[in-house]
Amino acid sequence: MSNWYQQINKTTGSILAKIQNQPFIKELMQGTLPKDVFQFYINQDALYLAQYKKVLALVGIKCRDENETQFFLDAATGIIHVENALHQHFVNADSFTTIASPTCELYISYLSRIAHEKSIAVSIAAVLPCFTIYKQIGDYILENQTNKDNNPYQEWINTYGGEEFAASVEQAINIANKYAQTAHQEELEMMNQAFLKASQLEWMFWDSAYRKEQWEI
Numbered sequence: 001m002s003n004w005y006q007q008i009n010k011t012t013g014s015i016l017a018k019i020q021n022q023p024f025i026k027e028l029m030q031g032t033l034p035k036d037v038f039q040f041y042i043n044q045d046a047l048y049l050a051q052y053k054k055v056l057a058l059v060g061i062k063c064r065d066e067n068e069t070q071f072f073l074d075a076a077t078g079i080i081h082v083e084n085a086l087h088q089h090f091v092n093a094d095s096f097t098t099i100a101s102p103t104c105e106l107y108i109s110y111l112s113r114i115a116h117e118k119s120i121a122v123s124i125a126a127v128l129p130c131f132t133i134y135k136q137i138g139d140y141i142l143e144n145q146t147n148k149d150n151n152p153y154q155e156w157i158n159t160y161g162g163e164e165f166a167a168s169v170e171q172a173i174n175i176a177n178k179y180a181q182t183a184h185q186e187e188l189e190m191m192n193q194a195f196l197k198a199s200q201l202e203w204m205f206w207d208s209a210y211r212k213e214q215w216e217i
C-alpha cells in the first residue's frame, strides 16, 4: 500500500466535514463558544492528554526504527510541555474535575487497549487521527475565520494551525504509511478500522464537550 493515509483520509472525509459543521467548531471559529463549554472541553482534554501521552510512549517503544521511537517519545514529552501550558492558561483550578466523561473515558480506553494489544501498524493508525484531524481543523479555522485579532480562543487555534505542527503531522503520516506498506490484508483492514474509530471518537469528543456530557447515573 503506497499511500495508505491518502486512501483512508478520503474514505473518512465525511467525518471531517461533519466535524467542521459541529456547533463546537463553528462557535470556536466565531469566538462565540460559551466559556463554560470551552472550560469543560479543556478540562476533559487535559484528562485525555494525560493518557494519550502514555499511549504515544508505548507506540514509540514498539517502533522498529529508532528515529520513529524518537518521534513518538518527543511527541509525548511535547504534550507535557506545550499542552500543559495551554491548559494552565485556561483552566480555573476550582472547577477542575479529575473524572473523565463517558466519551473521554471511551476514547482513552480504546487507544490504550489498541496500543497494548495490537500491532505497531494498527496502534499508529489509532493514534493518527489525533494528529491529522486537529491539523485539518486548525487549518480550516485559520483559513475561514475573520476575527484573528479578537477571538478569545486564538491561542488554541494557533497551536494546531500553521507550519510547526504541520511538520510533526507529516512525520506521523509518513511513519503510518511505512508500516502500511509491509502490512498484510488483514492488518490493513484493522488499520482502517482503527483510524475510522479514532476519527469517530474525535467527532464524539467535541460533541460531548458541547453537551457538557455527564455520567447519567
Ligand SMILES: Cc1ncc(C[n+]2csc(CCO)c2C)c(N)n1
Pocket: 045, 048, 049, 052, 075, 076, 078, 079, 129, 130, 131, 134, 202, 205
Ligand atoms: C481529543 C483530542 N484529540 C487530539 C488532540 C490534539 N493532540 C493532542 S496530543 C497531539 C500530538 C502531539 O502534539 C495532538 C495533535 C487533542 N488535544 N485532544
